Amino acid sequence: MEVSRNWRLQSQRYRMEGLRCEQCGTVVFPARAHCPQCAGESFAAQALRGLGEVYSFTHVHDAPAGFESAAPFFLALVRLDEGPLVTAQLTDVEREAVHIGMPVGRASCVKTASVAC
Amino acid sequence: MRDVFILGSGQTAVGEHWDLSLRQLARAAVSAALNAARPARPQALFVGNMLAGQLSGQQQLGALLADYCGLRGIEAITVEAAGASGGAALRQAYLAVASGAVDTALVLGVEKLTDKVGSSVAAALGSAADADWEAAHGATQPALAALMMQRYMHEQHLSQQQFAGFSVNAHSNGRTNPNAMFRNNLKAESFGSAPMVAEPVNMFDTAPEADGAAALVLGAAHMLAPAAARIRVAASALCTDAFALADRADVLQLRAAQQSVQQAHAQAGCGAADIDLFELHDGFTILAALALEAAGYAQPGSGWQLAHAGKIGLQGEIPISTFGGLKARGNPGGATGVYQAVEVEQQLRGTAGANQVQRARRGMLQGLGGSGATAVTHIFECLN
Numbered sequence: 001m002e003v004s005r006n007w008r009l010q011s012q013r014y015r016m017e018g019l020r021c022e023q024c025g026t027v028v029f030p031a032r033a034h035c036p037q038c039a040g041e042s043f044a045a046q047a048l049r050g051l052g053e054v055y056s057f058t059h060v061h062d063a064p065a066g067f068e069s070a071a072p073f074f075l076a077l078v079r080l081d082e083g084p085l086v087t088a089q090l091t092d093v094e095r096e097a098v099h100i101g102m103p104v105g106r107a108s109c110v111k112t113a114s115v116a117c
Numbered sequence: 118m119r120d121v122f123i124l125g126s127g128q129t130a131v132g133e134h135w136d137l138s139l140r141q142l143a144r145a146a147v148s149a150a151l152n153a154a155r156p157a158r159p160q161a162l163f164v165g166n167m168l169a170g171q172l173s174g175q176q177q178l179g180a181l182l183a184d185y186c187g188l189r190g191i192e193a194i195t196v197e198a199a200g201a202s203g204g205a206a207l208r209q210a211y212l213a214v215a216s217g218a219v220d221t222a223l224v225l226g227v228e229k230l231t232d233k234v235g236s237s238v239a240a241a242l243g244s245a246a247d248a249d250w251e252a253a254h255g256a257t258q259p260a261l262a263a264l265m266m267q268r269y270m271h272e273q274h275l276s277q278q279q280f281a282g283f284s285v286n287a288h289s290n291g292r293t294n295p296n297a298m299f300r301n302n303l304k305a306e307s308f309g310s311a312p313m314v315a316e317p318v319n320m321f322d323t324a325p326e327a328d329g330a331a332a333l334v335l336g337a338a339h340m341l342a343p344a345a346a347r348i349r350v351a352a353s354a355l356c357t358d359a360f361a362l363a364d365r366a367d368v369l370q371l372r373a374a375q376q377s378v379q380q381a382h383a384q385a386g387c388g389a390a391d392i393d394l395f396e397l398h399d400g401f402t403i404l405a406a407l408a409l410e411a412a413g414y415a416q417p418g419s420g421w422q423l424a425h426a427g428k429i430g431l432q433g434e435i436p437i438s439t440f441g442g443l444k445a446r447g448n449p450g451g452a453t454g455v456y457q458a459v460e461v462e463q464q465l466r467g468t469a470g471a472n473q474v475q476r477a478r479r480g481m482l483q484g485l486g487g488s489g490a491t492a493v494t495h496i497f498e499c500l501n
């Protein structure tokens with residue numbers, strides 16, 4: 001990933017700063033301009049703890065360019081405790097332990113960042 | 118809006134064409150289509166392509182291919198919507214003729230994927246996903262399909278093996294398609310033993326990426342030769358959904374596909390039961406199941422139950438992938454939607470040979486961009 005792009009996304013990629021819709025309360029991550037529930041455009045900052053559970057997962061064998069050295073790796077949809085579903089790599093997990101419903105800690109991907117940036 | 122008819126079509130075989138460039142592939146399909154449509158000449162060209170910029174270092178395909186195909190001077194542009202590019206280009210050609218802006222339009226789908234190694238192609242195809250929030254984490258198209266399939270299997274208590282019927286059917290139909298990349302039967306028993314791509318998606322769940330070009334000439338009613346079969350574009354609809362898979366209201370619902378089918382049914386004045394065959398986007402077996410659900414052939418969560426010849430075979434209730442689909446005919450990226458269009462046209466003309474669906478009068482085709490953020494659905498109808 002380009003340095004400037006990573007810099008633009010750092011508060012979300014590394015600190016998981018989300019948004020809360022001031023109109024309907026929906027928590028949004030990553031940041032967007034319009035609330036997906038009510039189309040509202042005003043948001044307040046919402047810190048996310050990075051805790052949640054695996055909603056779905058895959059073990060990626062055929063890695064795309066830039067991720068070859070990481071393969072095979074776990075990619076998951078994680079349902080955060082605050083509501084949003086996020087796409088993330090799962091790192092430091094046992095191969096056989098990964099399952100739908102598995103609790104996860106901070107679901108940002110430090111490993112992805114260091115591999116791909 | 119006035120009626121739009123298909124005047125002629127052409128295609129190259131789908132495969133690894135080491136000896137042919139992007140423009141040579143394009144010209145082969147265009148020449149065949151123009152021959153079939155004679156004496157009509159296209160007044161505009163709409164190119165469906167996804168990756169020429171990334172994989173061939175070539176943009177501005179409209180002008181390039183108009184020039185190379187002997188059509189220098191006409192209006193020509195590229196339409197891009199990832200895997201839905203071909204269907205999206207078809208829709209632009211349809212609108213151009215339907216609006217009265219032109220009397221004839223050429224739609225060309227062309228893709229050259231085999232000049233680069235697998236990981237580069239996987240990354241390029243992955244650009245259909247959200248670059249900041251999906252591809253940045255290593256998400257590929259197979260990985261996103263795997264996230265859908267894993268969840269589907271979990272909710273419906275299924276194994277990967279229960280999707281075998283989709284690929285078995287595709288291979289069975291590809292066997293007799295001279296333009297198909299894979300012309301071998303696939304045994305259900307060997308389905309589960311293929312190498313993993315992104316668990317639970319294995320190689321037999323996925324479609325092979327390949328080169329290919331297909332072309333279709335559309336025209337207004339007065340451009341039809343008097344004795345020609347009257348194949349009408351009865352519906353054309355394109356819808357979008359939340360872009361990233363994680364942002365969908367339900368990751369197992371292809372909402373754009375569902376909405377585009379509903380619009381297409383309304384335009385054509387028909388329902389799901391009136392469609393005689395359905396060329397769907399079976400880039401992954403899970404997408405075949407979800408597309409059948411979105412089109413109204415199965416309830417949510419039960420599309421996998423249609424994965425048997427009696428349901429989806431050439432003589433089944435709703436034949437799909439009648440020339441092999443993406444799985445066996447091959448997946449030439451942005452060209453795929455135009456292949457689907459040519460195949461439906463052949464079914465309605467009754468020239469599908471061993472792949473013929475009997476008494477085919479209405480055929481539907483659908484392209485998906487990425488994991489379903491774009492869906493474009495067309496219905497063709499034979500008026501003879």
Ligand SMILES: [Zn+2]
Pocket residue numbers: 021022023024025026035036037038039040
């Ligand atoms: Zn809101």
